[in-house]
Amino acid sequence: MGIPLSHRPARVIDLETMRQRLQARRRLIRLAPELDGLEMVYRLASSPDTLYGMPLLAWGLREDGEVVGMVPWMEALTPCHRLDDPEHGSFVGYRDPETEELFEQAPEHKVFELEHAAAYFDYEETEQVTLIQQIPETQGTHALCMDEGDAPWQLKQVFGWRLYSDGGVEALLADERLVESTPILPGDPCLYPGHSRHRVVYFFQRQIANRIRREDPATLEALALMVMPEPGDTPPG
Numbered sequence: 001m002g003i004p005l006s007h008r009p010a011r012v013i014d015l016e017t018m019r020q021r022l023q024a025r026r027r028l029i030r031l032a033p034e035l036d037g038l039e040m041v042y043r044l045a046s047s048p049d050t051l052y053g054m055p056l057l058a059w060g061l062r063e064d065g066e067v068v069g070m071v072p073w074m075e076a077l078t079p080c081h082r083l084d085d086p087e088h089g090s091f092v093g094y095r096d097p098e099t100e101e102l103f104e105q106a107p108e109h110k111v112f113e114l115e116h117a118a119a120y121f122d123y124e125e126t127e128q129v130t131l132i133q134q135i136p137e138t139q140g141t142h143a144l145c146m147d148e149g150d151a152p153w154q155l156k157q158v159f160g161w162r163l164y165s166d167g168g169v170e171a172l173l174a175d176e177r178l179v180e181s182t183p184i185l186p187g188d189p190c191l192y193p194g195h196s197r198h199r200v201v202y203f204f205q206r207q208i209a210n211r212i213r214r215e216d217p218a219t220l221e222a223l224a225l226m227v228m229p230e231p232g233d234t235p236p237g
Contacts, residue, residue, distance in 0.1 A: 027167030030061040030118040031070070032110055033135050039095045040071050041102060045086030053095060054205070055139055056080075058161070059106055061114035067106035069094055070169075072141045072203035077161060077169040123165065133163040134172075134186050140206030143171055145198040155212055158203070160186035162193060170194060171201065 034056040041051050058070040060079065068079040074088070083091040093104045123132050141158040160172040170193035178190035194201040204212070 027063045028060045028163060028169065029063050029132075029167070030114050030121070031133055031135050031161070031163050031169075032059045032061075032114050032117065033138060034058055034069070034110075035138070037097055038069075038107070039097055040069055040080045040083075041092040041095045042080075042083055042089040043092050044089060051092060052089070053097070056094070057137075057139055057141070058135060059110045059114060061118055063167075067111045067114055069106065072139075072158070072171075072205075075200065075202055077171070077203075126165065129168075130165045131162055132165050134160055135163075136160050136186055137172075140209075141171075142204050142206065142209035142212075143173060143194055144202040144204060144212070145173070145194065146200040146202075147197075148199055154198075155209060156194075157209075158194075159184050159188075159191055170196075171203070173197075 038056050039053040040056055041053055043051055054071055056069045057072060057077065060068050060070050062068065068081055070077050070079060072078075073083065080091045080094070083089050093102050094106070095102050121132070123130075137158045137160050143156050143158055145154040145156055147154075156173045158171045159174060162170045162172060164170070172186060172191040173194050174184050174188075174190050175192060176190075179188075180190065181188075184190065
């Protein structure tokens with residue numbers, strides 16, 4: 001016979017602790033660049049019958065063992081499955097443009113690569129956030145940087161990506177005043193994590209960045225609507 005609910009001992013559930021545990025399991029622990037041209041496929045609510053493709057930058061291994069595709073999207077290097085916005089894009093799956101195969105899970109060779117790399121580079125956890133991996137930028141991604149006050153927007157090339165022990169990923173941008181040699185490579189002292197200096201960082205593919213540089217009217221109008229600059233912000237000159 002069951003125990004009446006009124007007689008059962010009270011069970012306190014710490015929702016904040018549960019939330020933190022779930023977030024920790026989703027923490028990224030290893031990245032692998034995507035070098036074979038595999039794509040993310042997504043759909044827009046404005047054209048539901050059309051599928052769009054975007055090159056994957058990397059694959060990420062999470063602490064819970066799941067491997068996810070990663071793309072520079074809006075303000076972060078984002079797991080593809082998190083894209084669930086009808087206006088900006090909803091994730092459909094991955095695609096091999098050579099075979100035109102559409103699939104939902106990471107390919108086995110990337111899963112094996114990440115699992116073995118994570119086992120080999122088994123970093124000891126520390127209370128202090130530390131740098132655990134750095135990968136190059138391979139797609140010509142650019143960042144639109146917005147600062148406080150009346151400072152103008154800056155359009156900067158991304159030179160690499162850093163993965164930290166808390167699972168955070170930062171884009172590497174260049175301080176032009178400190179450039180001593182070219183080409184700029186990950187590890188050069190002129191590079192800094194984007195959010196360490198800029199209030200907001202938005203990522204764009206190379207072709208969009210080129211349109212911004214050319215001050216294409218339609219692109220600048222769409223950009224203004226997307227980032228909604230605060231009074232005092234001015235577009236890049």
